[in-house]
Amino acid sequence: QIENTSSLFYYLGLNRNNELNSANIMTEKTTRIYSFVVNILVLGLSFSRLTNSFTPSMKIEVSRLQNVGRQSVMLQASTRANSISSKDIMLQKQGGGRSPDCEKIKVAIIGGGIAGLSCASHLAKTENFEPTVFDTGRLRPGGRCSSRLPGDKPKNKKETRDRYLNKFVIDHAAQILALPPHHVITEKGWSAFAEQVKSWENRGVIRTFPPDSIYDILEGVKRNKPNDETYGVPIYMKSLNSVKGENQPILYYGVNGNGSIATDMMTLDEGRSAFVINQDVWISPSNGVKFVGTSDVPKWSVQTNGRKFGTFDRLVIAHNGKCADRLMSKTPSKELHSLLRTNFAPTVPASGGKKMTLNSIYSLTIALPKDESPLTEILGSKLICAYVKNQSNLRFITCQSRKDHGPRKGFDMNDNVEVWTILSSAKFAKKYKAPQENIPVETVKEVTSIMLSSLEKCLDLKPGKLHSELILDSQLQLWGAAVPINTWVNKYNEKSITQTNGFVYDSQYGVGACGDWLLDPSIGGAWESGMRLSEWLLKNEESKKYSSVGLPPNGFFNSCKTASVTALGNIR
Numbered sequence: 001q002i003e004n005t006s007s008l009f010y011y012l013g014l015n016r017n018n019e020l021n022s023a024n025i026m027t028e029k030t031t032r033i034y035s036f037v038v039n040i041l042v043l044g045l046s047f048s049r050l051t052n053s054f055t056p057s058m059k060i061e062v063s064r065l066q067n068v069g070r071q072s073v074m075l076q077a078s079t080r081a082n083s084i085s086s087k088d089i090m091l092q093k094q095g096g097g098r099s100p101d102c103e104k105i106k107v108a109i110i111g112g113g114i115a116g117l118s119c120a121s122h123l124a125k126t127e128n129f130e131p132t133v134f135d136t137g138r139l140r141p142g143g144r145c146s147s148r149l150p151g152d153k154p155k156n157k158k159e160t161r162d163r164y165l166n167k168f169v170i171d172h173a174a175q176i177l178a179l180p181p182h183h184v185i186t187e188k189g190w191s192a193f194a195e196q197v198k199s200w201e202n203r204g205v206i207r208t209f210p211p212d213s214i215y216d217i218l219e220g221v222k223r224n225k226p227n228d229e230t231y232g233v234p235i236y237m238k239s240l241n242s243v244k245g246e247n248q249p250i251l252y253y254g255v256n257g258n259g260s261i262a263t264d265m266m267t268l269d270e271g272r273s274a275f276v277i278n279q280d281v282w283i284s285p286s287n288g289v290k291f292v293g294t295s296d297v298p299k300w301s302v303q304t305n306g307r308k309f310g311t312f313d314r315l316v317i318a319h320n321g322k323c324a325d326r327l328m329s330k331t332p333s334k335e336l337h338s339l340l341r342t343n344f345a346p347t348v349p350a351s352g353g354k355k356m357t358l359n360s361i362y363s364l365t366i367a368l369p370k371d372e373s374p375l376t377e378i379l380g381s382k383l384i385c386a387y388v389k390n391q392s393n394l395r396f397i398t399c400q401s402r403k404d405h406g407p408r409k410g411f412d413m414n415d416n417v418e419v420w421t422i423l424s425s426a427k428f429a430k431k432y433k434a435p436q437e438n439i440p441v442e443t444v445k446e447v448t449s450i451m452l453s454s455l456e457k458c459l460d461l462k463p464g465k466l467h468s469e470l471i472l473d474s475q476l477q478l479w480g481a482a483v484p485i486n487t488w489v490n491k492y493n494e495k496s497i498t499q500t501n502g503f504v505y506d507s508q509y510g511v512g513a514c515g516d517w518l519l520d521p522s523i524g525g526a527w528e529s530g531m532r533l534s535e536w537l538l539k540n541e542e543s544k545k546y547s548s549v550g551l552p553p554n555g556f557f558n559s560c561k562t563a564s565v566t567a568l569g570n571i572r
Contacts, residue, residue: 104130105541108302108312110283110327111135113143114523115514116318117265118530124275128541129534132312133266133277134302140259141266141277143319144173144479145523147257164367164473168419169257170400172363172477175385175421176214177206177252177261177523184249192531193524197252205264206252207404213382214240214251217397217458219390234460235378235390253384256405261523278309285326289315291333291509298510314537317513318530321358321481324513333509335551339488340513346426348486352557356517359426360433361482364451365400366466367473370418374466375399378459393454396423417472422451426485429478436478444476484517485563487525490555503533504550507540518550521563 105128109116112135123129135141139152148170154163179197180190200206220234241251254260268274283289283304292311293299300315301308317324321342328337343355368375375397379386384402388394400419424447432450434443452466489500502519505512514533516525540546 104128105314105537106310106312107131107314107316107537108289108300108309109133109316109318110289110302110324111143111317111319111515112137112141112262112277112279113318113515114145114262114265114526115516115530116143116316117141117262118527119316119318119514119534120275120530121265122531122534123537126538128538129314131275132309133275134281134283134309135277135279136282138280140262141279142259142262144482145254145258145262145526146173147171147254147259149257149259164417165365165419165475167417168367168400169403169405170365170419170421171254171258171398172365172421173361173479173482174258174523175253175396175398175423176209177254177258179250179252180524181247181249183246188520190524190528193528196527197250197524200261200264201252203264204255205260206254209241209251209253209384210382211244212239212242213384213402215383215386216240217386217388217390235458237379237386240387253403258523283327285323287330288327289331291331291511293510295508298508300511313510315511316533317511318515320356320484320515320517328511331509331511333506333511336504336506336511336513338552339504342481344430344481345485346430348557348559350559352486352559354557356484356488356557357486358481358517359483359485360429361395361426361479362424362429362432362447362451363477363479364422364424364448365419365475365477366422366452366471367417367419368470369472370416372470373418374461374470375420375455375459376418378461388458391454391458393425393428393450394422394458395425397421397455397458422455424451426482429482433480434478436480439476439478448474448476483563484515484521484560486517486557486559487520488518488550488555489558490550501532501550502529503536505533505536505548506551507546507548512537521560 107120107123107129109120109131112133116133116135120131120133123131133141135143137143137146138155140146148165148168150167150169152166154166177197179185179194180188185191185194197206201208216238218236218238220236241248244250266274266277281304283302288302288304290301290303291299292301298313300312301310302312302315303309317328317336317340320340325337325340325342328340331337339356341355343353343357344360345357346359348357370376381402383399385396385398387396398421400421401417428450432443432447434440439447452471453463455461456463456465487500488504490504500519502525503512503514504518512533514526514529516522516529519525519529519532536549
């Protein structure tokens with residue numbers, strides 16, 4: 001299955017243009033490694049035929065195991081290769097941070113959200129780069145665009161009860177993928193994202209929401225005297241997707257969850273991994289990355305808890321918050337680090353503020369018996385999502401079980417249960433903020449109770465209608481660093497504030513950053529940011545002209561009004 005020796009060198013991390021004679025490399029030990037690699041590749045090619053029938057979650061697990069095996073082989077091969085005398089391999093310094101005998105430029109991408117995956121997937125399609133993603137997600141990448149899938153193992157390994165929520169596909173953060181109207185796409189320069197969305201739609205990765213399934217919940221005319229059944233504040237609902245037109249965004253959801261978008265970005269045909277992803281890996285903010293190169297040849301080491309992942313030619317920061325700030329605080333790239341300093345607040349000054357500002361959001365998911373659901377009684381059976389604008393503690397509700405994910409075998413009870421996710425306002429989350437990795441039991445009870453009471457008021461339900469005995473299952477999650485409510489603007493078109501670079505890059509140290517906070521707080525903004533950074537890296541490498549872009553003081557933070565109002569990002 002291997003075409004020639006040089007292609008085998010690639011799998012071993014050796015250079016196909018190496019002047020070292022291959023006969024000198026083929027020692028007894030390395031021969032055994034070569035044989036091991038060949039066997040793995042042959043087995044992998046045979047196994048790929050079987051994966052055609054795998055579900056997305058199964059393909060993710062297969063890809064993860066393939067990555068583990070690949071990393072093991074690479075580590076063994078690298079150890080053998082390093083034992084060869086350095087005199088036999090002459091490494092000559094080359095401007096821009098590459099050694100002439102290096103096969104590809106190794107890029108470490110910290111963060112496996114949409115921005116990081118976009119950057120990695122685009123780099124992986126080139127002949128110049130070899131991206132490696134490090135993601136903290138316990139089960140799979142995706143960041144705020146990840147989903148919980150049926151059969152996912154609980155975080156608490158001691159938990160043995162059969163939970164209703166474990167039988168459903170649940171988007172617990174990002175709920176809607178929006179393709180902006182044509183004139184907005186043109187103005188922002190988002191044509192690449194528009195093409196990607198159409199590709200996802202054509203291949204069944206995403207689907208449009210049915211007409212009249214997304215609403216604004218507004219406050220109606222107050223009654224003089226509330227009766228025993230209501231709070232006396234009837235609701236008024238306005239459809240957001242009843243009319244299709246050139247001036248309206250197209251709204252999508254992911255088939256098998258919005259996490260399917262991330263799955264598609266990290267896999268090739270037949271479920272093969274597009275690049276290496278180190279899953280459930282926390283790169284230590286204190287010493288996880290270290291600059292070990294020079295301005296002529298940038299190099300970065302990456303490690304966590306004593307485990308070293310080696311050195312990389314480029315570093316990409318594709319996440320934000322306090323960890324990103326601390327991660328870069330001891331590095332020489334001071335200008336880039338200054339942009340990662342974060343303020344956590346529910347609002348931002350009209351001027352945009354002086355720091356990246358992130359809000360926080362509580363996500364409460366509940367399971368209800370369908371035939372007794374007071375939510376269906378008020379909202380009807382066609383509503384899937386709604387923006388809450390008549391209650392200060394809440395901002396969004398969605399019925400997860402009404403999204404058409406296709407047939408799901410083995411879960412007959414789904415027909416009798418409906419699952420709703422309720423997202424809080426940023427002000428509410430700030431008021432009741434707790435350690436997101438370990439929310440105290442009392443806080444869970446208090447926040448859950450207040451959010452359910454707020455939902456009753458939102459829908460003008462009788463107090464106590466959503467009582468504990470009615471709720472079959474529930475889960476509360478806090479997104480401490482949720483949505484950016486301002487974005488860093490570094491204009492390349494002085495006539496339009498909307499046309500920005502969408503990323504930052506420090507060529508002196510070979511480090512860049514991408515994310516929705518650099519362009520637009522949305523899935524589209526994250527995807528475009530990662531893609532644009534990858535294009536910049538490729539352009540630098542092809543031209544051999546290495547230059548920085550987007551760094552302060554040449555820029556400013558701009559307030560994103562829509563994200564501030566909805567607290568959930570920009571879809572309009």
